[in-house]
Amino acid sequence: MPVTETKPNRQLNLLVASVPTPSVKACCQTGTGTGAGPDAPAVALVGAPNTGKSTLFNALTGSRVTMGNWPGTTVEVSRGVWKTTRDAATCDCEDCTCDESDQKLDITLVDLPGAYSLDPHSPDETLTRELLVGVPADERPDLCIVVCDAARLANSLYLVSQLRELGLRLVVALTMLDVAAKNGVSVDTAALSKALGCPVVGIDPRRRSGLEGLAGTVRETLGTPAPAPRPMAAELDSLELDDDRFSWIAQAVEVGTKAPADPQHTWSDKVDRWVTAPVLGPAIFLGVMWLVFQITTAVAAPLQDFLDGLFTGPLTDGALWLFAQLGLTGTWLEGLVVNGIIAGVGMLLTFVPLMTLMFVLLALLEDSGYLARAAVVTDRLMRAIGLPGRAFLPLIVGFGCNVPAISATRILPSSRQRILTALLVPFTSCTARLTVFVMLGSVFFGPYAGTAVFAMYVISILLVVFTGLILRRTLWRTMGAEPLIIDLPAYQRPTLRLTASVTWVRLKGFLQTAAGVIVITVCAVWLLQSIPTQPGERFGDVPVADSVYGVAAQAVAPVFGPAGFGSWETTSTLVVGFVAKEAVISSWAQTYAVEEPEDSAAPGDLGDAVLASFTESSGGHPVPAALAFMIFLLAYTPCVATVAAQWREIGGRWTLFGIGLQLAIAWGLAVVVFQVGSLFL
Amino acid sequence: MTAAAGVRRGPLSLVLDEMAVGTPTVAQMARNLALDEQVVRAAVDHLVRSGRVSARELSMGCPASGCGGCASAVDGEPGCGLPAPVPGRRAGLVTLTLTRR
Numbered sequence: 001m002p003v004t005e006t007k008p009n010r011q012l013n014l015l016v017a018s019v020p021t022p023s024v025k026a027c028c029q030t031g032t033g034t035g036a037g038p039d040a041p042a043v044a045l046v047g048a049p050n051t052g053k054s055t056l057f058n059a060l061t062g063s064r065v066t067m068g069n070w071p072g073t074t075v076e077v078s079r080g081v082w083k084t085t086r087d088a089a090t091c092d093c094e095d096c097t098c099d100e101s102d103q104k105l106d107i108t109l110v111d112l113p114g115a116y117s118l119d120p121h122s123p124d125e126t127l128t129r130e131l132l133v134g135v136p137a138d139e140r141p142d143l144c145i146v147v148c149d150a151a152r153l154a155n156s157l158y159l160v161s162q163l164r165e166l167g168l169r170l171v172v173a174l175t176m177l178d179v180a181a182k183n184g185v186s187v188d189t190a191a192l193s194k195a196l197g198c199p200v201v202g203i204d205p206r207r208r209s210g211l212e213g214l215a216g217t218v219r220e221t222l223g224t225p226a227p228a229p230r231p232m233a234a235e236l237d238s239l240e241l242d243d244d245r246f247s248w249i250a251q252a253v254e255v256g257t258k259a260p261a262d263p264q265h266t267w268s269d270k271v272d273r274w275v276t277a278p279v280l281g282p283a284i285f286l287g288v289m290w291l292v293f294q295i296t297t298a299v300a301a302p303l304q305d306f307l308d309g310l311f312t313g314p315l316t317d318g319a320l321w322l323f324a325q326l327g328l329t330g331t332w333l334e335g336l337v338v339n340g341i342i343a344g345v346g347m348l349l350t351f352v353p354l355m356t357l358m359f360v361l362l363a364l365l366e367d368s369g370y371l372a373r374a375a376v377v378t379d380r381l382m383r384a385i386g387l388p389g390r391a392f393l394p395l396i397v398g399f400g401c402n403v404p405a406i407s408a409t410r411i412l413p414s415s416r417q418r419i420l421t422a423l424l425v426p427f428t429s430c431t432a433r434l435t436v437f438v439m440l441g442s443v444f445f446g447p448y449a450g451t452a453v454f455a456m457y458v459i460s461i462l463l464v465v466f467t468g469l470i471l472r473r474t475l476w477r478t479m480g481a482e483p484l485i486i487d488l489p490a491y492q493r494p495t496l497r498l499t500a501s502v503t504w505v506r507l508k509g510f511l512q513t514a515a516g517v518i519v520i521t522v523c524a525v526w527l528l529q530s531i532p533t534q535p536g537e538r539f540g541d542v543p544v545a546d547s548v549y550g551v552a553a554q555a556v557a558p559v560f561g562p563a564g565f566g567s568w569e570t571t572s573t574l575v576v577g578f579v580a581k582e583a584v585i586s587s588w589a590q591t592y593a594v595e596e597p598e599d600s601a602a603p604g605d606l607g608d609a610v611l612a613s614f615t616e617s618s619g620g621h622p623v624p625a626a627l628a629f630m631i632f633l634l635a636y637t638p639c640v641a642t643v644a645a646q647w648r649e650i651g652g653r654w655t656l657f658g659i660g661l662q663l664a665i666a667w668g669l670a671v672v673v674f675q676v677g678s679l680f681l
Numbered sequence: 682m683t684a685a686a687g688v689r690r691g692p693l694s695l696v697l698d699e700m701a702v703g704t705p706t707v708a709q710m711a712r713n714l715a716l717d718e719q720v721v722r723a724a725v726d727h728l729v730r731s732g733r734v735s736a737r738e739l740s741m742g743c744p745a746s747g748c749g750g751c752a753s754a755v756d757g758e759p760g761c762g763l764p765a766p767v768p769g770r771r772a773g774l775v776t777l778t779l780t781r782r
Binding site for chain 2: 117119152154238240243244250257259272276379
């Protein structure tokens with residue numbers, strides 16, 4: 001908006017009822033505040049919020065106004081008398097004959113509301129504009145002191161550029177010089193003054209330094225004619241006008257500030273150069289995540305073994321003893337508690353140390369600001385392949401849990417982008433899948449478990465990228481990419497409180513799932529495993545293979561034969577895993593506990609049983625079969641909660657399409673991985 | 682969105698161009714344009730204030746309606762396990778998006 005005189009805004013009086021007239025001078029004469037008298041010069045204090053303007057006003061007038069270091073402190077026009085005294089010893093008059101009355105000058109100081117510019121975006125800015133632009137020239141202040149933050153000089157100078165177009169007497173008061181110096185920037189006030197075309201004085205209102213110099217400069221400037229307005233090119237549109245002002249600002253900053261020849265980049269800048277670099281950035285990101293998984297699996301393994309021993313040993317023995325004491329040995333209740341709750345939920349709870357460690361490490365990365373850099377890397381990748389840049393956010397959230405990630409697709413502006421991203425989210429590997437990956441990784445890959453889990457995450461990213469590319473090339477060829485930039489926060493030292501809080505909330509979510517959905521699933525699985533299909537067998541005392549659960553799983557199992565895991569014990573977990581991925585482990589534990597209850601007391605038996613099952617179903621190629629199973633688990637429908645979220649966000653048709661797409665990709669990849677892998681392993 | 686032919690392009694237009702080609706950070710823009718970073722940051726701030734660019738602090742996926750609107754919310758708590766914003770402490774992201782005019 002060009003700075004031109006306008007008619008007073010009639011709505012303004014409602015906003016600033018305490019100000020009698022929209023005029024600084026009239027205000028001084030008739031307002032309720034303190035004025036220096038009708039003949040005293042009126043000086044207005046202007047500047048952006050949070051630049052120390054109110055502190056300066058207090059220091060100069062001694063009056064009390066609200067102070068604070070948050071934007072918008074000054075919401076009313078405050079006035080006070082600024083009693084300036086010219087020291088005769090420093091008077092620069094030639095052959096000074098000034099008497100006492102000449103040396104003293106009372107100024108009416110008016111503290112205008114904080115404003116970034118004269119283009120009003122708030123009632124405060126509207127009032128400031130009105131008092132400086134919307135009044136006749138003779139009612140404007142005799143001089144404006146523009147308070148500028150030296151540490152954010154370019155931001156402050158926009159207001160100066162607009163005021164320079166008005167032909168007002170200006171004095172720029174620079175605050176925060178110490179902060180600027182800490183940032184390695186020194187301000188040359190003389191050079192800046194020349195570039196701006198008005199005096200510049202460095203002050204520190206908090207320590208009351210530089211105020212005498214400011215008073216002297218103001219008095220001196222009041223004695224000079226008002227400067228000519230800064231010349232502007234005619235007929236500029238609003239962007240060109242702003243561009244012109246910013247060119248002027250850039251020049252003033254260049255001339256008036258001195259940065260070291262070798263600019264002092266903060267260590268945050270230096271680190272960012274590496275971690276957001278196009279090639280090195282992704283490599284560092286992958287390295288960091290690999291380290292996270294290595295630390296998690298290596299450190300948590302002994303604790304997990306201990307808990308496993310606890311659940312399958314003393315806890316199971318204790319429960320069996322208790323049932324024996326109650327005379328309930330061999331009953332369905334004992335089966336439910338021992339083979340269902342303790343074996344299923346207990347197995348899941350052995351992952352608590354692992355999940356805790358993982359959540360701590362991720363919280364540290366997040367709180368430090370590193371994950372924001374990872375987002376830059378991801379964003380660049382998304383953009384490179386033509387996917388909407390903003391889609392990276394839901395996808396990153398998806399690595400925690402797919403459900404909120406689906407909700408997060410709402411940030412995308414177009415429905416096509418929302419649908420595409422919601423279809424890709426299920427391919428991001430959520431923490432629920434992590435438990436299964438860790439278990440299979442430790443069984444089949446031993447010391448390389450961390451690397452195996454890490455590989456799943458890399459495959460997850462590749463699945464997102466390639467599926468996205470395929471969908472874009474086929475369904476949404478015309479979808480445009482939304483340009484965006486990311487303003488990175490500075491690195492921060494992670495805080496114990498925040499890290500602990502985030503970890504606890506996430507762990508609580510994991511425990512709630514274990515205590516809620518998984519307990520219900522375990523009961524359902526136990527029920528299905530207890531219902532016989534053959535005549536002569538009774539409820540609760542039936543081999544799993546002959547139960548409804550086993551028979552149904554045997555009917556589905558051949559589908560996965562080409563992928564190497566066509567045993568009914570394995571296939572059934574995938575069906576249960578549709579409810580929640582954590583249930584894969586609990587149902588496995590249940591199946592083997594019921595199948596061979598006498599072996600369930602020793603830790604590590606579940607792993608041995610799973611290994612045996614994969615070895616048999618794959619014809620002696622358990623490793624590629626396990627890899628194929630992990631990939632299937634990664635790619636097929638995450639859980640019912642995700643399906644429900646998709647249904648709500650993108651509708652039933654696309655949700656069903658997504659489920660079909662996920663199953664097709666999961667099965668196809670699993671078959672390829674096993675068939676190729678079994679040639680070598 | 683761009684300045685008229687014949688008018689020298691200033692920092693604002695150049696920053697808009699950088700955004701349009703996908704320069705990811707303010708620091709990178711400053712390097713590309715050989716401008717002081719504080720000038721670029723001020724230009725971005727001005728573009729946001731003037732409505733040419735929309736700024737949005739991303740809270741890692743929580744819906745605009747807050748946790749209550751989140752599909753995974755449990756008893757009003759964030760189901761995703763992410764903390765509420767901490768005043769003065771920003772570990773998240775601010776995206777700046779060009780506003781089409």
